Each structure stands twice: as structure tokens, then as C-alpha cells.
Amino acid sequence: MLQKENILIVDDDINILELLQRHLHSLNYHTYKAVSVKEAVTILRDTEIDLLITDLKMPEVDGFQLIQFASEHYPNMPKLVVTGYPSVQDALSAIKSGAVDYLVKPFTKEELKQGVLKSLSTKTKKKTIAESSVTKKYNEIIGESEAIKDVTQIIDRIKDNKATIFISGESGTGKELVARSIHYSGKFSRKPFIAVNCGGIPENLLESELFGYVKGAFTGANDNREGFFQAAEGGTIFLDEIGNASLAVQSRLLRVLQEKEVMKVGERKTEKIDVRVIAATNSNLKEMIAKKTFREDLFYRLTVVEINVPPLRERKEDIPLLADKFLFKYGNEYKDRYITVDTEAQALLQRYDWPGNIRELENVIQRAVIMCDRTIGIKDLPETLKYQIDFPKDELLSLKEMEKKYIQKVLAATLNNQTKAAEILNIDRKTLRSKIKE
Ligand SMILES: Nc1ncnc2c1ncn2[C@@H]1O[C@H](COP(=O)(O)OP(=O)(O)OP(=O)(O)O)[C@@H](O)[C@H]1O
Ligand SMILES: [Mg+2]
Structure with missing residues (x-):
């Protein structure tokens, strides 16, 4: 044969x-x-x-x-x-x-x-x-709000050139999706798109991961290696969570953006590269600049084009469209059919502020699709969504009640990250845990 x-x-x-x-x-x-x-x-x-x-x-x-x-x-x-x-x-x-x-x-x-x-x-x-x-699936930015149309318009204007792009926005707003759609809708889409999570790579490795290294540059460097920048040649490198890059990496990045060349760790020679850089962060770089933890000159180099992805609460008209997408996706995956949402649950989805933005919406729908029968009702939605609703503005509460609701709110906003919540509340984690138990 x-x-x-x-x-x-x-x-x-x-x-x-x-x-x-x-x-x-x-x-x-x-x-x-x-x-x-x-x-x-x-x-x-x-x-x-x-x-x-x-x-x-x-x-x-x-x-x-x-x-x-x-x-x-x-x-x-x-x-x-x-x-x-x-x-x-x-x-x-x-x-x-x-x-x-x-x-x-x-x-x-x-x-x-x-x-x-x-x-x-x-x-x-x-x-x-x-x-x-x-x-x-990868390129589609869903939404018909003015806020999201502004974003797609900028994407259309910049997708075919190699200017450096800076994407800011709260967690879960779709920064990475925006970066991908810039790359994949532009004329370099056949070239690589390399996403690097600057927060996920240990600081001492980031430099060699990004730029490569030469044999003998440090213990364990037994070979010459290329970095992410070389791998992205001709295409796009997406530097996610750029706020987590050390000052050493920052000064090297500045050089890359200025000279369009990279230098491997342990190497004296530079090499020319042709890569579009897209950086993103949800941390406040202006604040970091004031504290001298982020280089101001790098900030200006990065922000040639700026895109701010608006939080979901500022484009609530997109909630039903996005919810639909996730209902379809998870309905297919878990139930083999399209799942609907009853009017009460719909109203809840619409009123909630979505501190975790689209990612939170996706998680909520995914969970609800798994929990529900054919139609998602209030009982299938997490408690956090209901608390916000049960919190009328003019209701007078006891201090204890108020504390409870506020803790719930902060927990929801941090997606149940107790460390972060404790930080915001300015209490230690043990105290927070005992209050949660109460
Ligand atoms: N406008 C949109 N249309 C469809 N899906 C979206 C949209 N925005 C975000 N999503 C989806 O929401 C999820 C979160 O988006 P993404 O990972 O791009 O957010 P992010 O801003 O990078 O978040 P983080 O700051 O937490 O890294 C992804 O699954 C993404 O596909
Ligand atoms: Mg991201």
C-alpha cells in the first residue's frame, strides 16, 4: 500500500x-x-x-x-x-x-x-x-458597543504595520485577544505570533528566554540558544504582563526597540531583528514609573500606539452577545445542545459589574451550563452575583452586616484570591479566613 x-x-x-x-x-x-x-x-x-x-x-x-x-x-x-x-x-x-x-x-x-x-x-x-x-475563534472580538468599536477600528488601522503597540486594560478584558487579532488579521499573519508571559518566567531566566544566550554565558548554558525574539522573526512578539519585567530586562528591551537589534546573553555582537512588539499589562505603569520600578523612556517607546480595552461594566450592551457566545461554546461542549437563560438570570447577568470582566463572565456561564438542566436560572449562578444585587443603595445595615457584604464584594472583585483580598482590606489572611468562616 x-x-x-x-x-x-x-x-x-x-x-x-x-x-x-x-x-x-x-x-x-x-x-x-x-x-x-x-x-x-x-x-x-x-x-x-x-x-x-x-x-x-x-x-x-x-x-x-x-x-x-x-x-x-x-x-x-x-x-x-x-x-x-x-x-x-x-x-x-x-x-x-x-x-x-x-x-x-x-x-x-x-x-x-x-x-x-x-x-x-x-x-x-x-x-x-x-x-x-x-x-x-481566535480573531473574533465580539461586541457592538461604541467602546469596543473604537478598539476594532484602531486594530484595522494598525494591523499591517510594525509600530509598537501597548495594550492596557483590567484583568480579563481581552488584551491577549486584541493582540492576537492584530497579528492574525494583518499582513504578517503567516509569520509567527509568540506570546511571552513576562510574569510567568522567573526573573533570572527572562533575559535569556527573550534574547537567547551563547554557550558558556552562565552555568548550564551548554549550547547556543535562540530566544523568543529570534523565534518571532518577521512576525509579532507579545510581551504580556510587561510590568513584571526586571529593570535589567527593561533596559535590554529599550535597546531592542531603539536599535531593532538583539544581543544574546553572553554575546558581544548584536543581530538585527524584524519583529513587531505588542506589550500588555493590567498594572499601572505610570505609578511604577513614579516609584522608579518601570523605566519612563521604555514606556514612551512602548506606547507608540495605545489601545485601552474597556472594562465590561462600561459596555454592558455587549453582555448578551458575549453570553451567547459562551452559551454556544459550553452548550456544545457539555450538553450537546444550546442552553438558554431565563429572564431573571438574564437580568442578574446584566446588572452585575463584572470585576473580572469577560473572563469572569465566561467562567460563570461555563459553570452554569454544567449545573443547569436546559435553562440557566438564578440558582445556577454564583452567590457573588446575587450579593451585588441584594445590596440596595439606600438600605441601612449594621456594621457587621456591612462588613460581611464588603468582604464578599472584595472577594468577588479579586476572583476569590484571598491573598489579594486581604491586601485590599488591609488585614492579614488569617483574619480574613476566620471572617469568611463566620
Ligand atoms: N470581545 C470579546 N469577544 C469574545 N471573547 C472575548 C472578548 N474579550 C475577551 N474574550 C475572551 O475572554 C477571555 C479573557 O480574555 P484575555 O485572555 O484576552 O484577557 P486579558 O485581558 O489578557 O486578561 P488578563 O489580564 O487576565 O491576562 C478569553 O477567553 C477571550 O477569548
Ligand atoms: Mg492576558
Whole structure:
């Protein structure tokens, strides 16, 4: 039997690459090999690939990012994950970011064959349903309010040039979504979009992750490595939570923006790069500048174009549209049908202030879809939504009552983060916990 499907295999371990190649050749598949995500992206761009098989843990850019990139650019290409680190969490995240199936190392040739057949079979099946919806999923900014129209108008104006963009907005307002839609609606959309969470990478690693390093730059640097900036060449790097970058990283970033060149850690030479930078934060950089924890000159370089994503409470007319999207999404996922919301619950959704913005709305709907039968009623909504309603402006309360309601409000605003809530209330966490118990 002659099979001519092109399979791209990505693994930083050459031995695994060769093993996979041997097996796949003997099964009559044609293979392409890549030892890094960067190489894989180049091959994907130039070649018609029928199946992507990738490792998850790789230095520089990992397999999750590759799967996400491939899901955005090649939604119909099945993706199979091969990994030596089996854990439910990895499997879930891989599948969430678009992988079709999961294979744990070491595997037999037969297991590989079954995995490949299964993944390839989804290709033809999915084509009709998913083609448009998957690509749309990432770019679609829902909303008809003036506030959100302003945002989409700016996106339209700037998407095709490489000016640095700064996105501000409260947590959960859709900053990352805005960044993605700038990239994917613009003319560099076939180039990589690399998202870096500056708050998620330990401070001492951020510099080398961003810019790469040379062999011997520090203990453990046994090789030359490229950074996120080099990986994003030609496309967009999204620096999320930029307020968390150390001053050392900030001064390097300033240089990148000024000179359009990066320097690997431990390297003397610089290299030219062509990358659009989008930065985002929900912290108040002006305040940080006053405290000298954020460089003012960097701030001005970053804010060539500014987009402020408005909080949901300032565009309440978008609530029903957004709710609809999530009802559809989770109805499909959990109940296999479209779930409706009764009038009372609708009114509650509409009146609530949504301190956690769209992410909070999404979580509330997701939970309610799981809890409800066919229609979401007040009983399916979390307590926090009801407290706000039960808090009429002119009602006079005892101090104790007032304290209780206020604690609830702060907890809701911090999405139940007790550490943050205690900070805001200016009491210690133990006190807060005992008050919650009461
Ligand atoms: N206008 C919108 N239309 C559809 N979905 C949206 C919209 N805005 C946000 N979302 C969804 O809400 C969720 C949160 O958005 P996103 O992650 O972009 O927020 P964020 O501002 O980056 O939040 P954080 O500051 O917490 O990182 C995502 O699932 C996103 O797809
Ligand atoms: Mg974000």
C-alpha cells in the first residue's frame, strides 16, 4: 500500500526523530524533520503537511506554542503530541491548544501507527465543520458597543504595520485577544505570533528566554540558544504582563526597540531583528514609573500606539452577545445542545459589574451550563452575583452586616484570591479566613 502523506516530526532529541522517521518510512509515509519549533514553522510555511507530530518539552519555544501556532494557521492539519513527560495536565493543555491525540514515550511501532491513522482520519472528517470556525475563534472580538468599536477600528488601522503597540486594560478584558487579532488579521499573519508571559518566567531566566544566550554565558548554558525574539522573526512578539519585567530586562528591551537589534546573553555582537512588539499589562505603569520600578523612556517607546480595552461594566450592551457566545461554546461542549437563560438570570447577568470582566463572565456561564438542566436560572449562578444585587443603595445595615457584604464584594472583585483580598482590606489572611468562616 502506498501512502504519500507528508508528516512533519518535531523533537529536539535527534534519536527520537530518527526512530520516528524509520517507523514512519516503513509505514510508507513521507517525513520532514525539525529539531526546533523555529525550523518546524519554516517547513510548515513552505510545505503541504498532512500531519504534525511534535514533542512538548523543547528548549526555546515549546511544543504547546507550536500546536497553538499550527491551530491558528493550519486549523485542518491534525496534530499528534509525543512526549516523555506523561501527565494529565500536559495532555489536557495539549488537547486544549489544539492537539488531536497524545502518545507517551516510549511507544511501540504499532501504537505509533494507530495514533497516526487516528489523527489523519480526523482531517477529512473535520474539514467541513471546523474550517472557518477554528480560525475565527481566535480573531473574533465580539461586541457592538461604541467602546469596543473604537478598539476594532484602531486594530484595522494598525494591523499591517510594525509600530509598537501597548495594550492596557483590567484583568480579563481581552488584551491577549486584541493582540492576537492584530497579528492574525494583518499582513504578517503567516509569520509567527509568540506570546511571552513576562510574569510567568522567573526573573533570572527572562533575559535569556527573550534574547537567547551563547554557550558558556552562565552555568548550564551548554549550547547556543535562540530566544523568543529570534523565534518571532518577521512576525509579532507579545510581551504580556510587561510590568513584571526586571529593570535589567527593561533596559535590554529599550535597546531592542531603539536599535531593532538583539544581543544574546553572553554575546558581544548584536543581530538585527524584524519583529513587531505588542506589550500588555493590567498594572499601572505610570505609578511604577513614579516609584522608579518601570523605566519612563521604555514606556514612551512602548506606547507608540495605545489601545485601552474597556472594562465590561462600561459596555454592558455587549453582555448578551458575549453570553451567547459562551452559551454556544459550553452548550456544545457539555450538553450537546444550546442552553438558554431565563429572564431573571438574564437580568442578574446584566446588572452585575463584572470585576473580572469577560473572563469572569465566561467562567460563570461555563459553570452554569454544567449545573443547569436546559435553562440557566438564578440558582445556577454564583452567590457573588446575587450579593451585588441584594445590596440596595439606600438600605441601612449594621456594621457587621456591612462588613460581611464588603468582604464578599472584595472577594468577588479579586476572583476569590484571598491573598489579594486581604491586601485590599488591609488585614492579614488569617483574619480574613476566620471572617469568611463566620
Ligand atoms: N470581545 C470579546 N469577544 C469574545 N471573547 C472575548 C472578548 N474579550 C475577551 N474574550 C475572551 O475572554 C477571555 C479573557 O480574555 P484575555 O485572555 O484576552 O484577557 P486579558 O485581558 O489578557 O486578561 P488578563 O489580564 O487576565 O491576562 C478569553 O477567553 C477571550 O477569548
Ligand atoms: Mg492576558
